[in-house]
Amino acid sequence: MLSRSIGPFCASSATSTGDKESCALRRPGPARITRGDEVFLLEESPTTYIPIGVRHRIENPGKIAPHLIEIQSGSYLGEDDIVRLKDQYAREGTTS
Numbered sequence: 001m002l003s004r005s006i007g008p009f010c011a012s013s014a015t016s017t018g019d020k021e022s023c024a025l026r027r028p029g030p031a032r033i034t035r036g037d038e039v040f041l042l043e044e045s046p047t048t049y050i051p052i053g054v055r056h057r058i059e060n061p062g063k064i065a066p067h068l069i070e071i072q073s074g075s076y077l078g079e080d081d082i083v084r085l086k087d088q089y090a091r092e093g094t095t096s
Helices: none
Strands: 002-005 014-017 020-026 031-035 038-042 047-050 056-059 067-074 082-086
Touching: 014 020, 020 031, 031 047
Parallel strands: none
Antiparallel strands: 002 067, 014 056, 014 082, 020 047, 020 067, 031 038, 031 056
């Protein structure tokens, strides 16, 4: 289980994973979710499912930071299967 907040008007990297799927539960503050080609707003308290290998990104479109609790499941739960497809922070290992 991972816990994170997304700062005002910030976003996570666009990523995909090879060995795990995840489910995110959102608390105060809206979160804009990109899951594959679908983009939607996650309101307070619902969950969303991210299948294995699907490109995804979480954004904060407002001033209130959403707090996300991510529950992962799969054959491997390490962090080294993450593929960063787009990373505004210019971290090493980004594919584009």
